[in-house]
Amino acid sequence: MIKVDKLDVVYGTGRARNHAVRGVSFSVAKGETLGIVGESGCGKSTVLRSLAGIEQGWTGSVEFNGTPIGKLRSRDELKLSQMVFQDPYGSLHPRHRIGTALAEPIRSMGLGDGWSKVPQALKQVGLPEDFANRFPHELSGGQRQRVAIARALILSPPILLLDEPTSALDVSIQAEILNLLDDQRDERGLTFVLVSHDLSVIAHMCDRVLVMQNGVFLDEMTKADLRAGTTHAAYSQELFEANFL
């Protein structure tokens, strides 16, 4: 479903040059969930943002569904992947009602005004339909994250990119959101790329995990490895131990 070859991202030039992602390659099969784990600043979010088309300064090649994707994307290419961000407080427009926020992707893709799809989208993520008239500040963090997921799913993309979707939430709400993502994945056969610094969330959700440090992948673990605590690099062992006190 996703094939990335020698992805390179560099910010700045001269002394301020920062080589954030150093030639990473990976692929994700259809219906698979790939996790990327690492500390802040390791480049994991940058990989995701490049896939989503937010970052345009990358080099290398990205393929979705067998077709190469350029830096400037057509509407059809954009519709292939949608992203859910970490902070539900920052990712919804504070002065747009929830309904407006949900209809926005449909309007910007030129598929009509989108209002007819809003009630269904809300219901799908377990929110009542009348939430469409509310503002983001009238919702709790978990509800806001549900809206963000509904917004990402409203275009029915085959790929969902998740950037720390639960790190701003309480553990009890985290469980609800992870279950919701799980259900949607089963229902629609979605492909996920999940970025997080929390190995236990990754281990719960993902079939395969890549460990990232300083812009490169150091280790790859399967679900069985995670269960047994098997690691193939010193750094991932360290991460493993830090996660489970």
Added chain:
Amino acid sequence: MPDRNPSTILSVCDLNVRFGKNSIAAVSNVSFDLGRERIGIVGESGSGKSTTGRAIMRLLAPSAHISAERLDLDGSPLLEKTERQMGALRGKDMALIMQDPRYSLNPVLNIGRQVAEAARLHLGSSRKQALDETRAMLRRVRINDADRVMKLYPHQISGGMGQRVMIAMMLLSKPKLVIADEPTSALDVSVRKDVLILLDELVRENNSGLILISHDIRMVAAFCERILVMYAGRVVETLTRLDEAEHAYTRGLIAALPDPRNPVRRLQVLDRRTLETTPEATE
């Protein structure tokens, strides 16, 4: 734990906090005694755990009404103290470590001056002495190049280092009571452990009492001898070990955490409706 000392540092009995004219109490009938030990307060956002911590420090907004049968630090009642007397206590005898060092450090003072300020205020040190003490304390929290870090401003250091600086500043005067309110939530998992071990070590060294407030019940269980579980402003359960949990809420919190060693198909979520209809069971 072998080093547990029965002498009580903080004694709280029937603590109630209400905001404004709100009829629902944010904290109701919380009681506990803290000796020279580490206790944890666990709960979701809005359960009143941070409000309890702040009520003890008397750092709540003026609209908050705090009442308690007893709220004694080292035998002297905190609620009868004037703001001036509280000012002398805060930072000296009781310290609060907050969540995010990016917001709780002064952005326009360099690290050296901020930490030295604590030494000058609470230890009565001279300017030069205070800087020496700062240097020693920063080394103590494993900042090796203390001289360089002292010249930096808060935005120039990482989150983990900021939290170390915070700990250095708060523990410089060897307070009897340390309240750490989500001290590691803003930090990376890999740094989290180091910061907690450091905090634990310093608290043991000073023989102080520690209240660790967090929503992560497993982390708290790893560091504390006793755990108070709060739900809707009440303490629903006091535990010494996680597997003793009996209350539905505590069990729900534990089950909600994904555990890679015992993978489950679906995570269990809290059944809020049953929790809300049986609050009496918590008494």
